Amino acid sequence: MVQVRKMAFSTDFSENADQAFELAFDLAKKYGARLFLVHVVPPLVFPSPVMEEFISEQANYQFLEQVIQRSMEQIESTYINRMGGYGNHQIRVLSGHPASELLNFIDQEQLDLLVMGTHGFTGLAHFFLGSTAEKVVRRANCSVLTVRSRAK
Numbered sequence: 001m002v003q004v005r006k007m008a009f010s011t012d013f014s015e016n017a018d019q020a021f022e023l024a025f026d027l028a029k030k031y032g033a034r035l036f037l038v039h040v041v042p043p044l045v046f047p048s049p050v051m052e053e054f055i056s057e058q059a060n061y062q063f064l065e066q067v068i069q070r071s072m073e074q075i076e077s078t079y080i081n082r083m084g085g086y087g088n089h090q091i092r093v094l095s096g097h098p099a100s101e102l103l104n105f106i107d108q109e110q111l112d113l114l115v116m117g118t119h120g121f122t123g124l125a126h127f128f129l130g131s132t133a134e135k136v137v138r139r140a141n142c143s144v145l146t147v148r149s150r151a152k
Contacts, residue, residue, distance in 0.1 A: 007113040008036035008092075010102055013074060016117035020147035021079055024115035027145075028086070033112070035089045037079055038105060039071045040098040068093045099135035111142045118146045 009024035011017040028035035044060060071093045083089065094101040106114060118133040137144045 004031040004033045004112045006111050007033045008038050010038045010116040016149045020115050020117040037075050038092045040101045041067050041095040098132045102136050106140050106142050113143050115145045
């Protein structure tokens with residue numbers, strides 16, 4: 001029998017992530033698993049190297065802290081409020097490259113399962129944007145359940 005004691009749901013706050021949350025939460029309840037609700041704030045990319053010189057490291061750090069705080073608040077309002085008192089959860093907001101941060105988190109927490117949405121990009125969009133889900137599925141040390149967008 002499959003044992004799922006620790007699992008995570010990764011969100012980018014998209015509609016697809018909402019669909020993945022429903023499945024992750026159902027599985028967490030079924031297994032009585034600790035559910036980590038995880039968001040990764042990607043690195044700030046400046047359109048020009050010249051702009052980097054005008055923005056101090058302190059201002060960049062303060063901006064990142066604000067984004068992390070807003071992300072935590074958004075997880076609370078979007079997901080925690082829908083959990084009906086399910087107390088076996090924890091919020092984590094990480095910063096860095098999403099696939100790398102998720103892979104590190106999987107290893108640090110020794111997760112049994114990660115649930116995440118996938119946008120299903122194809123062609124040029126996939127080539128240029130890549131796929132966080134694809135990178136995680138290929139390298140994760142746990143099972144990864146990806147949820148595709150429902151057709152409208």
